[in-house]
Amino acid sequence: MKFADFKYGLSEFWSEFKKERSGLVGLAILILSILVVIFEPLILPWKEANTKWRSIDYWQDNSAGAPPAWTNFFSKQKAAITVRLENPKDEVIEMDGGIKLATYTFDYDYTADKAPLDVIFHMIGHGDFPVQVAVERPDGQIIELAQRFEQGLSGQDIRISLDNDGRESVFTFIKSHESEEALKEYSSKSLRTCNIVFNQTREGMATEFKSLKGNYKFIVRALLLVPGYSEVEDPYTVVTGSVSGLLGTDDSKRDIFSGLVAGLKWALIIGLLTSAISVLIGVMYGIVSAYFGGAVDSVMQFIYQIVNSVPILPVLIVVSAIFKPSIYMLITAMVLFFWTGSVMTVRSMALQIKEETYIEAAKALGAKHSRIIFKHMVPLLIPYSFASMALSVPSAIVYESSVSLLGLGDATIVTWGQILHDAMQGAAILKGIWWWVLPPGLLIAIMGMTFAFLGFSMDKILHPKLKTR
Amino acid sequence: MYKWFAVKRMLKGIFTYVIIIFIMSVLFNTVNEQTMRSSIEEQVRAETMRLKNMQPSALQRFQEQRRQELIRLYRLDRPLMERILFRTWNTITFNFGKSTIIKSSRGDREVLAIVGEAIPRSLVLFTVAMAIEIVVGIILGLKKAQKPGGSLDRSTSLITMIVYGMPTFWLAMILIMFFVYQLRIFPSGGMHTVPPPQGIMYYIDFLWHMTLPLLTLLLIGFWGIAFVVRNIVLSILQEDYIMAARARGIPENKVLFGHTLRTAAPPLITMSVLSLLASIGGAIIFEGIFSWPGLGNLYWIAVQQNDIPVLMGDLAITVGLYQVGLILLDLTYGFMDPRIKVGGKA
Numbered sequence: 001m002k003f004a005d006f007k008y009g010l011s012e013f014w015s016e017f018k019k020e021r022s023g024l025v026g027l028a029i030l031i032l033s034i035l036v037v038i039f040e041p042l043i044l045p046w047k048e049a050n051t052k053w054r055s056i057d058y059w060q061d062n063s064a065g066a067p068p069a070w071t072n073f074f075s076k077q078k079a080a081i082t083v084r085l086e087n088p089k090d091e092v093i094e095m096d097g098g099i100k101l102a103t104y105t106f107d108y109d110y111t112a113d114k115a116p117l118d119v120i121f122h123m124i125g126h127g128d129f130p131v132q133v134a135v136e137r138p139d140g141q142i143i144e145l146a147q148r149f150e151q152g153l154s155g156q157d158i159r160i161s162l163d164n165d166g167r168e169s170v171f172t173f174i175k176s177h178e179s180e181e182a183l184k185e186y187s188s189k190s191l192r193t194c195n196i197v198f199n200q201t202r203e204g205m206a207t208e209f210k211s212l213k214g215n216y217k218f219i220v221r222a223l224l225l226v227p228g229y230s231e232v233e234d235p236y237t238v239v240t241g242s243v244s245g246l247l248g249t250d251d252s253k254r255d256i257f258s259g260l261v262a263g264l265k266w267a268l269i270i271g272l273l274t275s276a277i278s279v280l281i282g283v284m285y286g287i288v289s290a291y292f293g294g295a296v297d298s299v300m301q302f303i304y305q306i307v308n309s310v311p312i313l314p315v316l317i318v319v320s321a322i323f324k325p326s327i328y329m330l331i332t333a334m335v336l337f338f339w340t341g342s343v344m345t346v347r348s349m350a351l352q353i354k355e356e357t358y359i360e361a362a363k364a365l366g367a368k369h370s371r372i373i374f375k376h377m378v379p380l381l382i383p384y385s386f387a388s389m390a391l392s393v394p395s396a397i398v399y400e401s402s403v404s405l406l407g408l409g410d411a412t413i414v415t416w417g418q419i420l421h422d423a424m425q426g427a428a429i430l431k432g433i434w435w436w437v438l439p440p441g442l443l444i445a446i447m448g449m450t451f452a453f454l455g456f457s458m459d460k461i462l463h464p465k466l467k468t469r
Numbered sequence: 470m471y472k473w474f475a476v477k478r479m480l481k482g483i484f485t486y487v488i489i490i491f492i493m494s495v496l497f498n499t500v501n502e503q504t505m506r507s508s509i510e511e512q513v514r515a516e517t518m519r520l521k522n523m524q525p526s527a528l529q530r531f532q533e534q535r536r537q538e539l540i541r542l543y544r545l546d547r548p549l550m551e552r553i554l555f556r557t558w559n560t561i562t563f564n565f566g567k568s569t570i571i572k573s574s575r576g577d578r579e580v581l582a583i584v585g586e587a588i589p590r591s592l593v594l595f596t597v598a599m600a601i602e603i604v605v606g607i608i609l610g611l612k613k614a615q616k617p618g619g620s621l622d623r624s625t626s627l628i629t630m631i632v633y634g635m636p637t638f639w640l641a642m643i644l645i646m647f648f649v650y651q652l653r654i655f656p657s658g659g660m661h662t663v664p665p666p667q668g669i670m671y672y673i674d675f676l677w678h679m680t681l682p683l684l685t686l687l688l689i690g691f692w693g694i695a696f697v698v699r700n701i702v703l704s705i706l707q708e709d710y711i712m713a714a715r716a717r718g719i720p721e722n723k724v725l726f727g728h729t730l731r732t733a734a735p736p737l738i739t740m741s742v743l744s745l746l747a748s749i750g751g752a753i754i755f756e757g758i759f760s761w762p763g764l765g766n767l768y769w770i771a772v773q774q775n776d777i778p779v780l781m782g783d784l785a786i787t788v789g790l791y792q793v794g795l796i797l798l799d800l801t802y803g804f805m806d807p808r809i810k811v812g813g814k815a
Contacts (some may be wrong), residue, residue, distance in 0.1 A: 022630060024526050228719055306485050311750035311791045314768065318784045321772050322500050385711025402754050405638060420639065424758075429646050430657075439647065443641030448634010 009383070010331065017463045023457025029450040035264040045245060047214070049258035053414045060159075061120045062253035068435050072112075072215075080116040080241035088235060091175055097225040106218040107236045110138075110427040113211050115194040116165040118240040125153040127230035132221040133160055135197055138214025143173050153400035166193040182206065207245055248435040251417075252428045261415040266327065267447055268398045274331050278338035278390040284404055285339065286346030287377050291354055291369070294304045308340045308365050313402055320408035327410040330403065334396055344403075353371035353377055384462055394448030401444055416440040475800055482796040487561060489788055494557045497781065500543060504777040508569065509539045513799065543735075544591045565782035571773045580782035582765065588786065589764030591749075591756065594679065598686035606691040607737070610698025611725055617703055626699075629692040641685045641758040648681060655681045658760035682759045686752070690744070697740050701733045708732075715749060735805040742798040749791055763789075 008371075017023055044050075052058035062082060069081045089106040095101060104123075110116075121133055133146045146165040150158060171188040175198055178186075186206050199205045200212045218237055224230040232316060246257040286460070289300040319325065319333055353359065362372050401417025403409060407425075409418045419440045424431070428436040494501075513535045517528060540546050544555050559565070563582035573583045578669030613622040649657045654664065656678055666674050705711065706729060714724050730737075760766060764787055772781040 022627065306488055309482075309485055309792060310489055310796050311746070311787055313750055313753065314784050317754070317768050317772065318497070318780055321775075321780060322497060322777070398634060398636045401636060402638065406754065406757075406769060408772065420642070424642075425745045429642055430650065432646065432650060434646060437639075437642050441636060441642065444639065445631070447633040449631045452630040452633035 022453040026450045026453025030287045046258040049262045059253040061238040064253045065251045066249045067245045068248040077113040079114045079243045080112040082241045082244035085237040100217040100224040102222045104220045104235045108216045115198040116239045116241045120238045121160040123235040124233040129230040134219045162193045170196040263416045266351040266415045271397045274334045274396035275389045275392040277337045279385045281339040282342035283385045286343045287350045290347045290350035307404035312337045390451045393451040486792045490560045491557045568779045584782045584786045587764045602690040606694025609695035613699040614702040629696045637752040638755040746794045
């Protein structure tokens with residue numbers, strides 16, 4: 001087949017394909033998801049979701065099981081949304097003896113009705129220095145929240161969580177507002193720091209929360225005692241709200257939207273790789289079987305029948321349970337069973353083509369078998385295989401997610417099936433954490449639908465018999 | 470001769486089964502032997518515990534002797550090929566041995582008993598689902614074929630494609646979330662309330678537990694069947710004898726159900742059995758979501774408990790059922806469509 005022929009065939013196919021509305025929808029979704037995969041680094045809210053999906057440290061500042069941020073829209077009491085405050089105003093004042101006072105001020109506009117769960121300060125520290133955290137509230141009051149003395153650091157991450165480290169100072173703060181009697185009922189342990197920090201100062205503030213909206217300034221001060229030795233780098237603050245991100249978090253505090261975006265490319269890789277390889281093998285197998293006929297055909301048909309009479313998923317489950325394969329091994333295992341899908345159709349078509357006169361002519365001219373197969377048979381049959389390629393993508397994705405659902409997936413990657421497995425383990429169904437269960441499966445279903453749209457449309461064009469008359 | 474065709478097909482099925490089991494025995498040989506050795510150790514330890522008043526040296530000798538005996542019993546001292554063949558033979562004769570952890574409902578540790586009691590539970594669920602699916606699918610498919618390209622045809626075809634790649638287990642999760650924990654009208658899983666009620670209530674209780682799994686299977690299942698029925702029926706409706714029947718003034722319903730469906734029966738049966746087989750091969754693990762104690766749920770438990778003998782037995786039985794299904798398919802096919810010549814010498 002020459003390139004011009006190919007181009008002509010393609011343009012003819014496209015003019016037919018244009019009329020299939022569902023096919024166009026499928027194509028659009030496919031292109032969209034490929035774009036998402038390409039621009040993944042820009043889209044991912046949590047940049048290292050791919051590599052650190054199972055790291056506990058990476059997700060520790062989120063709240064567990066938080067609903068999506070947009071659920072605020074439907075609730076009367078707006079909850080604070082998890083945000084990360086970066087690029088603080090920094091000031092370094094040099095004092096006597098070379099001691100430096102580094103001050104970082106984070107601005108936080110607080111507009112919600114519920115207090116955040118925690119405010120967490122992070123920085124990378126070198127050497128020895130005391131750190132101090134204070135907040136300036138919209139009503140002008142300043143609360144000194146926490147103090148710490150760091151020693152002998154060499155680039156470790158310092159984490160100051162107000163919920164843990166600020167309770168004592170908050171308890172001191174409410175002493176000036178609450179009566180003696182009311183105070184007896186509270187201790188520094190029973191108070192939530194954020195419920196006080198974001199509360200209106202008044203009597204009874206320990207029991208009831210009334211949000212004080214406005215601009216909060218979190219001030220982090222580090223006294224760098226030894227110049228050149230003590231240093232602070234990359235300070236940032238996370239305000240942990242009770243709602244978070246586009247699709248909330250799971251109960252190990254992971255951002256589900258990041259997981260889904262990271263899983264998209266794996267779904268595509270699994271689906272496309274499995275179906276492409278297996279359909280190509282199937283087409284070649286069918287052609288060779290039909291072309292040589294006789295004993296070769298019998299043996300090949302026998303092997304085909306044996307492979308075809310193995311239930312795929314149970315075998316995949318047992319193989320993954322025993323060998324704990326990587327994702328590429330799993331794809332290989334799926335290919336070993338999937339190739340049978342297109343053999344019979346291709347074989348019957350190849351049997352027809354084989355009898356054509358031009359094949360006979362080629363044989364008479366002394367063409368080799370390989371030449372006849374690759375020059376005269378494969379190009380005719382490959383287009384037909386595209387439809388079955390598209391139609392076998394969904395089952396590959398579903399099989400992988402079924403294996404992952406049992407907890408047998410490749411632990412080095414994130415797939416949608418694994419997220420569903422975690423949801424099952426975390427009893428998300430029982431707890432009603434729908435944002436953990438609904439989106440991954442919906443995406444699997446949408447992927448399946450996309451390729452079904454493509455496959456059925458191509459099928460209609462390539463097999464005109466199925467057209468609605 | 471139909472009889473010879475049947476015998477030949479069955480023999481071929483058995484032969485295929487043997488080959489598959491043999492390949493699996495080769496593939497899983499190492500892990501099988503590991504579990505066998507550890508179960509031998511366990512048995513020896515259990516037997517030593519029972520012994521009293523024995524010198525340490527005599528005890529050690531006894532242990533060594535028992536170990537050797539058991540190893541010989543399970544033929545672990547034989548050459549590799551013989552071990553594999555021995556295991557293949559054991560699997561074919563349903564001699565799966567004992568499970569490591571899982572017990573059957575009677576407290577049995579025989580793998581055959583564990584898997585055996587799961588088979589009817591899976592079959593009842595999937596065959597009932599399939600029966601309903603076929604009825605609904607055929608009716609819908611006929612309706613679609615009557616007006617191809619009509620609004621009903623187009624909308625249902627769209628739904629067919631939408632549910633094409635939808636995982637059954639996910640739909641199950643969503644339905645449980647909605648019906649069990651929101652509306653609270655169905656039980657969350659299992660086959661019976663514990664303890665099961667007596668008399669007629671026992672069956673009502675059973676049906677009540679089965680409704681949601683059935684609903685899940687149905688919601689995904691019948692669209693595909695309707696789509697295939699439509700395609701088959703559509704091509705039959707173009708035939709001359711249908712036109713002739715209509716010209717003779719035979720009522721439309723009779724044309725549809727009498728003439729068309731009779732011709733369409735063989736491919737429809739193929740498709741139904743194939744979809745049942747597909748659920749054995751694919752949707753079976755959705756049982757785990759409903760803790761429906763069938764073959765699929767057994768995979769979940771065996772994987773979680775790392776019970777290799779049960780896993781192997783379950784796989785062997787599933788493969789076997791799949792074979793039986795394929796054989797039945799071919800047999801009914803030859804039976805339903807007399808135009809297909811069977812039996813070699815025609």
